[in-house]
């Protein structure tokens with residue numbers, strides 16, 4: 001029979017565990033003093049600037065949250081996994097974040113194809129996932145635990161189609177990266193609005209992520225004498241395409257979507273990118289105080305101005321933190337419900353309200369490339 005003393009000491013030993021909301025996590029999981037958030041980002045590979053930027057923004061939010069006391073009395077720990085921009089890898093690393101790290105929520109990815117890999121895994125696990133920047137509509141259609149804080153491509157495609165028509169460009173050639181859900185979707189949505197409103201698609205060309213030679217596609221589309229070229233893929237290929245278009249004597253302006261947003265775009269393309277246009281979530285030169293404060297903070301820390309992914313990464317973490325605070329717990333369903341109720345949250349990338357499909361409706365900006373810099377042209381509201 002146990003003595004009273006040993007009973008008391010057993011009870012005393014158990015008390016700190018019992019009083020801690022995350023006692024279930026003891027023994028291998030996160031420390032009871034931490035809330036683990038998992039992040040999947042392309043830190044290396046073909047879309048590395050996406051992951052590096054979104055991670056920088058996300059980490060900055062985490063640092064600010066921790067500096068002001070953390071969440072629910074605990075520190076936030078951001079565990080980031082690099083998917084190397086590889087298809088297949090995002091699914092593998094998100095499983096690791098859930099099973100090994102016991103992440104209570106997932107942030108990422110930027111590229112739609114990667115988010116589409118991660119979403120079914122988070123949905124099945126009952127762990128909320130917020131993509132900062134994936135714009136393909138299918139991402140949040142996976143299920144009710146999957147959110148995004150950016151606009152979607154039916155809107156972005158329409159924005160660029162409207163822009164082309166407003167410039168009097170009646171004939172457009174489209175070049176699509178068939179390996180990216182993002183590019184395939186964006187080309188499609190552009191085409192729908194453009195052709196329904198008087199434009200003609202004079203040539204449709206395709207390539208695969210990682211391709212470096214676009215001469216065959218460009219030669220083919222040159223014959224159709226387009227007024228503009230819509231290149232719906234990511235920055236590396238768009239940059240190379242611009243260089244080769246110039247070499248082939250094609251002077252039609254090139255148009256793109258948010259996938260062009262990278263400091264590498266002009267590094268790859270140099271002068272060949274001048275005068276082209278793309279749609280985006282954010283313009284660093286926007287004079288609004290919210291944006292300028294963020295630009296100042298970010299630039300002081302990273303010695304370069306934030307791009308859209310940095311701002312979206314920051315907003316995604318802040319929205320998640322607000323939801324965890326509101327839920328008062330890190331339990332999946334409660335956090336999911338709190339994220340779903342996000343309304344009029346003033347982020348760096350605009351006011352964020354999540355609709356019943358877990359998407360945000362926000363304006364887009366159009367930027368042009370001038371003297372190697374991204375320069376604001378106009379804002380288009382939904």
Ligand code: PHE
Pocket residue numbers: 050110111112113133134135136182258259260261281308309
């Ligand atoms: N919207 C792109 C996608 O869904 C990713 C992206 C967002 C790229 C923002 C750049 C800036 O794949």
